[in-house]
Amino acid sequence: MNPTPTIISFFGNPGSGKSTLCNSLIGYIAFNSGVSIGQGMTTKSQTFQLGSKIIVDSPGLADPVMRERVAVEIETSLKQNGDYKIIFVVTLDSGRVKVQDLETLNTIIRSIKTPFEYGLIINKVTPRVAEKLKLCPADLQACIKMVEKMPFETLVIKKINDLEDQDNVLIEDSSIKQELLAFFDKIPSRLIRKEQVGKVEVRDYDKKVKEMETKLTELTQQIQRSQQENERLMKNTENMQNQLSREIEVNRENTKQHELHMNNMKLHNDQMMNVLNNNLQEQRALTQQAIARAEEADRKAEEARNRGGGGGGGCTIM
Numbered sequence: 001m002n003p004t005p006t007i008i009s010f011f012g013n014p015g016s017g018k019s020t021l022c023n024s025l026i027g028y029i030a031f032n033s034g035v036s037i038g039q040g041m042t043t044k045s046q047t048f049q050l051g052s053k054i055i056v057d058s059p060g061l062a063d064p065v066m067r068e069r070v071a072v073e074i075e076t077s078l079k080q081n082g083d084y085k086i087i088f089v090v091t092l093d094s095g096r097v098k099v100q101d102l103e104t105l106n107t108i109i110r111s112i113k114t115p116f117e118y119g120l121i122i123n124k125v126t127p128r129v130a131e132k133l134k135l136c137p138a139d140l141q142a143c144i145k146m147v148e149k150m151p152f153e154t155l156v157i158k159k160i161n162d163l164e165d166q167d168n169v170l171i172e173d174s175s176i177k178q179e180l181l182a183f184f185d186k187i188p189s190r191l192i193r194k195e196q197v198g199k200v201e202v203r204d205y206d207k208k209v210k211e212m213e214t215k216l217t218e219l220t221q222q223i224q225r226s227q228q229e230n231e232r233l234m235k236n237t238e239n240m241q242n243q244l245s246r247e248i249e250v251n252r253e254n255t256k257q258h259e260l261h262m263n264n265m266k267l268h269n270d271q272m273m274n275v276l277n278n279n280l281q282e283q284r285a286l287t288q289q290a291i292a293r294a295e296e297a298d299r300k301a302e303e304a305r306n307r308g309g310g311g312g313g314g315c316t317i318m
């Protein structure tokens with residue numbers, strides 16, 4: 001029995017960079033890549049055996065002339081009873097995922113009638129937009145929310161100037177290649193059986209793209225409004241925090257002054273207590289001296305009385 005092959009399938013619209021990514025994964029030019037005026041460069045699904053894996057490069061659905069045929073190509077490529085790693089490649093237009101790319105994703109996602117995961121590569125991103133996405137991924141999230149199934153993992157790849165409008169070139173940057181390999185490893189493969197793949201339905205493709213454009217504009221406006229509201233709330237919170245910090249500082253200063261005052265009071269009280277104690281001691285000493293003098297006077301008076309009574313004229317009064 002043949003083991004189930006692992007199929008790494010690349011999907012995305014013309015010019016998104018699928019063939020270049022496939023070739024870079026393989027290590028040489030296995031599929032033609034480049035600029036093709038008027039229609040996609042890749043017009044048929046192509047496969048390449050890489051060790052135990054099969055790499056599938058597909059044409060894009062955005063081309064209206066080839067669309068019906070490409071839809072059949074994609075459906076067939078998904079009906080190979082393999083363990084699929086599905087990779088969607090999209091590009092940005094002024095920092096937003098192109099609506100056509102989103103509809104292509106949805107069209108293919110809808111045709112797979114069994115649970116699966118996919119990886120999303122946002123390709124050819126200008127350094128400025130890449131930096132913005134890092135700082136504020138909300139806009140990108142808004143676009144991705146328009147897709148009927150969220151990606152398992154997303155990878156943003158910066159635009160490589162050396163590849164611009166070139167035919168049959170490879171990504172040479174080793175750090176990007178490493179990132180790509182790690183990304184492919186992370187995406188789980190899922191068995192997709194032939195009977196679990198439906199028609200890749202492209203009849204209403206253009207209509208759906210238009211509907212999505214309207215929805216996306218509304219969603220973007222909503223996000224902008226909630227971002228403004230968030231900023232307003234953040235500003236309020238910041239003001240309240242500043243006010244609170246000022247009050248804490250004032251309270252701290254008041255407490256310090258109060259403590260100082262209490263310490264002075266205590267010092268003053270201690271001094272007063274000392275004076276009172278000294279006075280008390282003096283009073284006690286004076287009282288004792290007075291008592292001693294009174295006792296001495298009593299004693300002397302008693303002696304005088306005793307002397308007067310014993311040596312007199314012997315008169316006895318009856």
Ligand SMILES: Nc1nc2c(ncn2[C@@H]2O[C@H](COP(=O)(O)OP(=O)(O)OP(=O)(O)O)[C@@H](O)[C@H]2O)c(=O)[nH]1
Nearest residue numbers: 014015016017018019020033034040041042160166
């Ligand atoms: N600047 C830049 N150009 C790129 C990059 N990746 C691919 N390209 C160029 O984009 C053009 C289209 O690339 P392909 O790999 O042929 O795109 P594709 O998705 O296979 O296109 P189709 O076969 O028409 O569906 C080629 O000229 C590539 O050299 C990138 O990261 N940066």
Ligand SMILES: [Mg+2]
Nearest residue numbers: 018019041042
């Ligand atoms: Mg191609």
